[in-house]
Amino acid sequence: MQNILAIWQREMKSYFVSPVAYVVLTIFLFLCGLFFFGGLAQLVQISISQAQMGGQIPIDVPREVTSYLFRTMALILLFLVPMLTMGLFSEEKKRGTIELLLTTPVGNSQALAGKYLASLTFLVVLFAASAITILPLFVYSQPDWKPILSGYFGMFLYGAALLALGLFISTLTENQIIAVFITFGVSLVLWVIALAGEWAVGSARSIIEYLSVIGHLDDFIKGVIDTSHIIYYVTFAFVGLFLAYRSLESMRWKG
Amino acid sequence: MIEVEHVSKVYNGRRAVDDISFRVEKGEVLGFLGPNGAGKTTTMRILTCYMPSTEGTARIAGYDVFEDSIEVRRRIGYLPENPPLYMEMTVESYLDFVARIKGVRPRQRKSQVNDVIEKCNLGDVRSRITGKLSKGYKQRVGLAQALLNNPEVLILDEPTLGLDPKQIYDIRTLIKGLAENHTVILSTHILPEVSMTCNRVVIINKGKVVAMDTPDGLARQMAGAERVSLTVEGPADVVRDKLASIDGVLNVQASDPATETSTTYTVECKLGSDLRSTLAAAVVTQGWGLLDLHGVSMSLEDVFINLITKE
Numbered sequence: 001m002q003n004i005l006a007i008w009q010r011e012m013k014s015y016f017v018s019p020v021a022y023v024v025l026t027i028f029l030f031l032c033g034l035f036f037f038g039g040l041a042q043l044v045q046i047s048i049s050q051a052q053m054g055g056q057i058p059i060d061v062p063r064e065v066t067s068y069l070f071r072t073m074a075l076i077l078l079f080l081v082p083m084l085t086m087g088l089f090s091e092e093k094k095r096g097t098i099e100l101l102l103t104t105p106v107g108n109s110q111a112l113a114g115k116y117l118a119s120l121t122f123l124v125v126l127f128a129a130s131a132i133t134i135l136p137l138f139v140y141s142q143p144d145w146k147p148i149l150s151g152y153f154g155m156f157l158y159g160a161a162l163l164a165l166g167l168f169i170s171t172l173t174e175n176q177i178i179a180v181f182i183t184f185g186v187s188l189v190l191w192v193i194a195l196a197g198e199w200a201v202g203s204a205r206s207i208i209e210y211l212s213v214i215g216h217l218d219d220f221i222k223g224v225i226d227t228s229h230i231i232y233y234v235t236f237a238f239v240g241l242f243l244a245y246r247s248l249e250s251m252r253w254k255g
Numbered sequence: 256m257i258e259v260e261h262v263s264k265v266y267n268g269r270r271a272v273d274d275i276s277f278r279v280e281k282g283e284v285l286g287f288l289g290p291n292g293a294g295k296t297t298t299m300r301i302l303t304c305y306m307p308s309t310e311g312t313a314r315i316a317g318y319d320v321f322e323d324s325i326e327v328r329r330r331i332g333y334l335p336e337n338p339p340l341y342m343e344m345t346v347e348s349y350l351d352f353v354a355r356i357k358g359v360r361p362r363q364r365k366s367q368v369n370d371v372i373e374k375c376n377l378g379d380v381r382s383r384i385t386g387k388l389s390k391g392y393k394q395r396v397g398l399a400q401a402l403l404n405n406p407e408v409l410i411l412d413e414p415t416l417g418l419d420p421k422q423i424y425d426i427r428t429l430i431k432g433l434a435e436n437h438t439v440i441l442s443t444h445i446l447p448e449v450s451m452t453c454n455r456v457v458i459i460n461k462g463k464v465v466a467m468d469t470p471d472g473l474a475r476q477m478a479g480a481e482r483v484s485l486t487v488e489g490p491a492d493v494v495r496d497k498l499a500s501i502d503g504v505l506n507v508q509a510s511d512p513a514t515e516t517s518t519t520y521t522v523e524c525k526l527g528s529d530l531r532s533t534l535a536a537a538v539v540t541q542g543w544g545l546l547d548l549h550g551v552s553m554s555l556e557d558v559f560i561n562l563i564t565k566e
Contacts, residue, residue, distance in 0.1 A: 006355035010341065017343045100339035100400070103303040104356045105328045252306050 003106045007114025008121070011088070015122055020087070024080050028126050029133075031076050032069065036133045039068035062143030066134060070151045070221045073130065074214060077159055078191060082183035084122055085166025086176040088115045089248075093174035108248045112241060116167055123159045127152055147223030154220020157233035161213065162187055164240025171247040187213065256281045256438045257302065257408060262311035263462075264297050271297045273462035274311070279455075281407075284434045286453030286470075287442035288559065294462040295442040296336055299412050302440070303333045315408055329358065332406035332437075336413050338397025342386030346377055346396055349385055350403065357404040371399040375429065391422040398426070402433075409433060411441040415448060427452050446559055458559065481524045482551040483531055488517040488544030498522055501537055503530050517546055 015021040043061055050057060092098040101111050137143045166183040173179050194212035197205050209215055213236070216229040257279040264272040272294040279285045287295050301308045302315065304324040312319060318326040341349055350368045359367050372381055375395045380388060385396055394414065401409055414430065415423045430452050433439060443449060449456050450470040458466040458473075466473060487494050491509055499507045503525045510519040524530045531548060538545045 002358070003356050006352060010344075010352050013348075014341065014343055095339065095342065096335055096337045097339040097341055099300075099305055099333075099335045100353070101356070103305050103328055103331070103333045104353070105325050105358050106356045107325070 003110045004114040004117065007101075007106070007111060008118045011115055011118030012121060014087075015084075015118070018087075020083060021122065024083055024122075025126065025129060028076060028080055029129055032073060032130045032133045035072040036065065036069055039065045039072075042068075062137045062141050063147065065137065066143065066148050066151060067221045069133065070155060070217070073155060074158060074217055077155070077162065078187050079184065080126075081159060081162040081187065082166055082180040084119050085163055085170050085183060086179040087170070088119065088167055089170040089244075090174050090176050090179045094176075102248075102252065108245060112167070112244055112248065116164065116241060119163045119167065120160060123156065123163065127155065144223075147221070150223050150225050151221045153225065154217050154229070157220075157230060157237075158213065158217055161233045161236035161240070164237040164244070166240075168240045168244040168247060171244050171251070256283075256316060257285075257440065258314045259298075259302070260312050262298070262301060262308045262313055264294075264301060264306070265309045266297075270462050272301070272308070275459065275462070275464050276311075277457050277464065277467060279438055279440060281438055282434060283455060284430065284439040284441070284453045286449035286456045287440060287459065288444065288446070288449055288456055289442075289459040290444060293459045295459060296412055297462075298459070299333075299410050299440070299442060303331055303410055304328055305333075329404075330407045332401035332403065332409045334397045334401040334409075334411045334414055336416065338393045339400070340385040340393060340396060342384070344385055345382050346385055346388075347372070347381045349396065350399060353400045354403045359404050367403055367405075371402045374402060375399040376425065390417045391419060394418060394422075394426070398429070405436075407438060409437045409439045409441075411439065413443060414441055415443065415445065423448075481529070483522045483524060483534060484519060484547070484549055484551050485522065485534060485538070485545065486517050486519045486547040487538050488546060489538075489541070491518045494518065494538070494541075494543060495520065497537060497541060498534065501530065501533060503533075517544070519547075521551065 040061075043059060043064055047059060089098070092101060102108070134148065138145075162183075165186060166179070169183045169186070170176075170179045173182075190211065190213040193208055194215050197208035197212065200208055210232070216232045219226050219229055259278070260276050262272060262275050263270060275294070275298060277285075287298070289295050297306075300306045302313055302320060304320050304327055307321050312321075314320065315327045316330050318330070320327050341352070344352065347368065350371060351364060354364045354367055372378060375398055377392070377395055377399060380392055385393065388396065394417065398411070398414060401411065411430070415426050418426065427448065430439060430441065434454075441448075441452070453470060456466070456468060456470055456473055457464055495507050495509055498504060498520060504522055505525060506523040508521045508523075510521065522530070522534065531550065535545055535548055
């Protein structure tokens with residue numbers, strides 16, 4: 001436990017000593033703000049045109065804005081998660097510090113756990129910071145906080161799955177740039193695979209739709225917490241971590 | 256303390272280490288000598304549990320490096336060829352981190368870190384970023400890291416690589432001092448280092464052990480004979496015949512070219528016999544002038560070149 005904590009702390013420091021943390025935070029918050037504004041402007045347009053037509057269908061503004069925000073956040077994370085995981089193992093391999101890590105009493109699983117927890121912590125920091133864009137809603141209206149919470153919960157699971165994938169890929173190479181691109185590429189494929197699902201029929205279609213990393217997010221954003229989606233993301237993360245573990249083991253055999 | 260038995264390592268079909276066996280007793284400093292690519296680093300990586308061997312077993316303090324890897328790791332300090340530094344950390348926070356992952360108790364951490372900082376003379380740079388340090392300091396931080404948690408066995412891969420002469424001297428002195436409380440294996444391709452710091456030498460080439468002895472013993476064993484060099488004023492041929500006729504002399508070689516009046520001879524004598532006074536007496540009773548006489552020992556360098564160029 002002490003080992004995991006030590007590695008977690010070192011990773012956190014290394015995020016915030018290097019520019020990575022600030023770049024990721026800045027991009028994330030800027031885009032969140034931008035899309036929040038965009039989403040709101042869109043709603044204003046809709047309500048104006050509705051008023052001109054004479055009809056008045058009530059719009060739950062806070063609800064619409066937050067669900068729009070969550071959907072764009074998911075897209076932004078697709079780009080940012082690779083930056084959070086790129087250095088986790090590849091940097092250690094490049095600098096030779098992996099040789100230190102694996103010759104001290106730290107086990108592979110502890111090294112993995114410490115690093116994974118650090119990246120999860122950073123994810124939580126991102127979400128906490130993004131609350132700045134959502135808080136004004138509470139000032140000017142009374143949004144239902146439950147779907148917001150379940151949305152964040154879903155986003156966390158989604159992020160955790162992508163982080164595990166990135167962690168695995170960073171064990172494969174000592175080049176951070178390669179790690180970024182492969183992680184991004186694989187995540188993107190898992191994202192757009194849903195489009196392929198539209199052309200498929202029968203069970204192929206449902207399998208493809210099940211694999212899509214984004215499809216499982218919708219219910220959370222709507223405020224529905226469905227165990228099947230939780231199982232999907234947790235399994236995804238678990239597979240990523242397991243592959244990372246095996247990859248660390250095999251690295252020792254290959255030398 | 257360290258037992259290596261028939262260890263081999265195969266990489267992509269190439270035998271990087273081929274059936275190596277040796278032992279290191281407690282308190283010994285073993286020098287691991289060999290040209291680049293001889294298998295030194297691979298052997299050390301096997302000993303430190305970084306990679307498993309393909310064949311054979313290695314034990315440290317009675318624990319198998321493969322079966323009881325965690326127990327072994329608790330007992331070793333390892334300095335890899337490139338000091339494993341996190342470039343963005345300060346020396347002090349880096350050492351504190353290593354102390355933590357090595358399982359040093361929280362209460363002792365501060366004092367242990369201070370201790371190794373003092374031992375490795377890092378006081379001036381303790382709050383500097385490791386990435387900005389000179390090569391010599393980086394190496395010393397790497398060594399300090401290996402000393403944390405006071406391991407029984409120290410495994411140092413080329414500890415003096417890339418240092419200037421003064422730093423090399425300092426590190427060697429430090430390593431000698433460590434031998435009191437630790438068992439040390441160090442690898443190097445610099446010969447004087449071995450004769451200065453090690454009790455015993457293993458010479459390895461192309462993955463195989465080609466010789467193993469004390470530095471002195473190795474020099475003697477390789478020479479196969481005691482050698483005496485003497486410079487005599489007198490008729491060259493006669494002197495040579497006379498010297499060759501002395502009991503115990505195996506071979507006499509006159510150096511070439513000789514000066515006008517004197518010639519230098521290298522006399523090989525039977526191992527273990529000291530013929531210096533006999534040789535001197537023989538020369539003097541003939542009425543020749545004895546200008547110089549001294550024993551010649553083969554340097555470790557000669558031994559090394561001899562061994563690794565044999566094939």
